[in-house]
Amino acid sequence: MNLDSSPIAAIATAAGRGGIGVVRASGRDLAALTAALFPNAVFKPRHATYIDFTAADGSVIDQGIAMAFTGPHSYTGEDVLELQGHGGPVVLQMLLARVLEAGATCGLRLAEPGEFTRRAYLNDKLDLAQAEAVADLIDASTEAAAKSASQSLSGAFSKTIHTLVEQTIDLRMLVEATLDFPEEEIDFLDKSDARGQLAVIIGSLDKVFTQAAQGALLREGLNVVLVGQPNVGKSSLLNALAGADVAIVTPIAGTTRDKVSETIQIEGIPLHIIDTAGIRTIDDAVDQVERIGIARTWGEVGKADVILHLLDASYGPTAADEHIVAALPAGVPVLRIWNKIDLSGHQPAVDAAPDAINVYLSAHEHLGIDLLRAELLRIAGWQQTGESLFLARERHLIALRAARGHLAAAADHAARTDQSLDLFAEELRLAQAQLSSITGAFSSDDLLGVIFGRFCIGK
Structure with missing residues (x-):
């Protein structure tokens, strides 16, 4: 990404057709650009002006609203010009081309991905966590994720982190000041209650980590892969979880030849559920298409966060099922789903066996589906804490873990009799x-x- 401060422009609304589309420009001084686009217009900052958007030859491209923002009172902290016209892709491309043409003399160029928000960060309009929350809010796949992203964008996560930083700095200043007076070291930890202050910081960090880890679930969700022999009810289970007929269900084994994906949510957590082709040996596959489907099934299994291994409860496990179990990757949680209990006489239940968690259900009759949902939440580590959650990213969790490790090491030094300040x-x-x-x-x-x-x- 370029680090230069040239003025930039881009279409700021999503691709495709819409009622309204926005072309945005940002730079330290956009007076020349504004004069070239609208020679006879005078814009009052932060006020909308209805105006013709014209080409260089004076022909009208569109009609819409122009709004000028004077830095630092703008999203990027620079001067910003926004042109709001009709949201047709051709019209917006014509308007963007005209803006770039008019701004050529002042070095205006097409913005790179994220460059408007990066400038907001560099100009202290947002911190890095808030800037990331902009993308998270756009990409949120559930209402709960959107609410958490909005909270992070408002600065709630950043304020919590700043508080932890300030507490750590205060204790650090106290310790480093004491290092200048060695004769005081013996009584320092007791007089200043340094151990107590450190314990408070660690407790606060642990709470933040719990909120962030739960928020990370809202952001990323889980990849749940359904595997099993043909005709054990994988597609029926996908439909039952999704609450809609997203997969074709027939009594014919091998109906699903390729993966079918659907994202659902349970208590706000997105679950990316993938129904795969029924697994049997390549020799038993009826044609090349089924063989490719089976190969793709194992490819999806390799990317799973959770595997649902479906078996037919009406006739019990078979040698083929044992082959599937043996081939599943180590370290990935597996729920053994005994489907078709409406035919076997079993009751909906969860049985924690030594080698696996067994869930008894009927996808066709929607029996035991809530039990499966609860098990998926348990595996995800979801807790109803009642606390606000931060839509954290993996890098945030890594940093929080590392900080926790350093604070734990500090506590170890504080516990030593030689007081290694x-x-x-x-x-x-x-x-x-x-x-x-x-x-x-x-x-x-x-x-x-x-x-x-x-x-x-x-x-």
């Missing part, structure tokens, strides 16, 4: 750096490039 202070410094990286106080340009490069253009 220099090591205590160093662990506090390292914890502070990890926490500060979440909001971007210590972030490399490489990290920023990765984060903002995943945004869409115009954001």
